Amino acid sequence: MKKVLIVLAISAAMLSACGGGGKSGGADSSAAAKPDSAAAQRSVDTTNAGGKLIAKNDCLTCHKIDTKVIGPSYADVAAKYPSTEANIDTLADKVIKGGSGHWGSVAMAGHPTVSEADAKAMVTYILSLKK
Numbered sequence: 001m002k003k004v005l006i007v008l009a010i011s012a013a014m015l016s017a018c019g020g021g022g023k024s025g026g027a028d029s030s031a032a033a034k035p036d037s038a039a040a041q042r043s044v045d046t047t048n049a050g051g052k053l054i055a056k057n058d059c060l061t062c063h064k065i066d067t068k069v070i071g072p073s074y075a076d077v078a079a080k081y082p083s084t085e086a087n088i089d090t091l092a093d094k095v096i097k098g099g100s101g102h103w104g105s106v107a108m109a110g111h112p113t114v115s116e117a118d119a120k121a122m123v124t125y126i127l128s129l130k131k
């Protein structure tokens with residue numbers, strides 16, 4: 001019985017290791033392995049209220065739109081969460097309070113000085129960045 005649990009735990013770990021958007025392995029793994037070229041890199045739209053706040057805060061130190069830095073790329077975040085009110089609430093809360101576990105073991109520090117309205121504006125913008 002114990003062995004079965006260990007095997008399950010290992011396969012779960014392997015599954016989450018290749019997770020993070022897209023099908024695991026197979027056809028799209030070559031595309032995922034290729035680094036995004038500079039030309040494909042979008043920059044934050046500062047004419048958007050949320051984009052402006054992202055540029056003003058420290059977000060871009062750890063996040064880019066199309067490539068993973070310390071945090072997940074915003075395109076990956078947008079692909080993972082549909083832009084619903086519930087997701088915007090949850091993610092805005094996470095931006096303010098910080099946390100880890102959804103993209104690996106690295107934690108995002110909280111942003112306690114960011115207001116809920118600002119956090120929601122930023123998350124709304126992020127969730128619009130799907131490729």
Ligand code: HEC
Nearest residue numbers: 057058059062070071091100101102103104106107108122
């Ligand atoms: C010090 C680095 C760092 C900074 C600065 C940072 N983040 Fe993050 N962010 C992370 C990491 C690491 C994760 C992945 C956390 C996880 O695995 O749950 C993350 C995850 C996220 C997520 C997805 C959360 C989830 O539960 O899936 C959103 C949205 C996000 N960040 C937005 C922001 C915004 C907006 C800012 C600026 C106010 C910001 N981040 C600043 C490191 C950072």
